[in-house]
Amino acid sequence: MTCPKCGKRAIRFTKWFKGSNAFATTCESCSANLRANQTTVWGFVVTLLVMIPLVVFAAATYDKSMGPEKSWRFVAVAIPALIGAAITYAKGGYVSKDQ
Numbered sequence: 880m881t882c883p884k885c886g887k888r889a890i891r892f893t894k895w896f897k898g899s900n901a902f903a904t905t906c907e908s909c910s911a912n913l914r915a916n917q918t919t920v921w922g923f924v925v926t927l928l929v930m931i932p933l934v935v936f937a938a939a940t941y942d943k944s945m946g947p948e949k950s951w952r953f954v955a956v957a958i959p960a961l962i963g964a965a966i967t968y969a970k971g972g973y974v975s976k977d978q
């Protein structure tokens with residue numbers, strides 16, 4: 880994610896992925912106040928829409944008698960979340976709040 884003011888990287892993926900910085904952050908290079916652009920917001924919406932049915936399915940079909948070998952279904956929910964986040968990070972961006 881590049882900063883619209885200085886053109887440098889505004890945030891690292893590891894920091895961005897933690898969530899709270901995804902929608903509003905301060906540029907690591909020039910300290911500009913930034914908020915997520917529409918592409919980023921839509922990336923999150925689409926990722927959530929993909930995840931919700933997967934989470935519901937994983938929870939609805941989960942049985943406490945299942946062993947750890949059945950917990951793959953929760954890992955399967957995390958995979959589209961990671962892919963969605965990676966695509967959103969790659970394609971999304973920020974706009975300056977200071978304009």
Ligand SMILES: [Zn+2]
Pocket residue numbers: 882883884885886887889906907908909910911
């Ligand atoms: Zn900047």
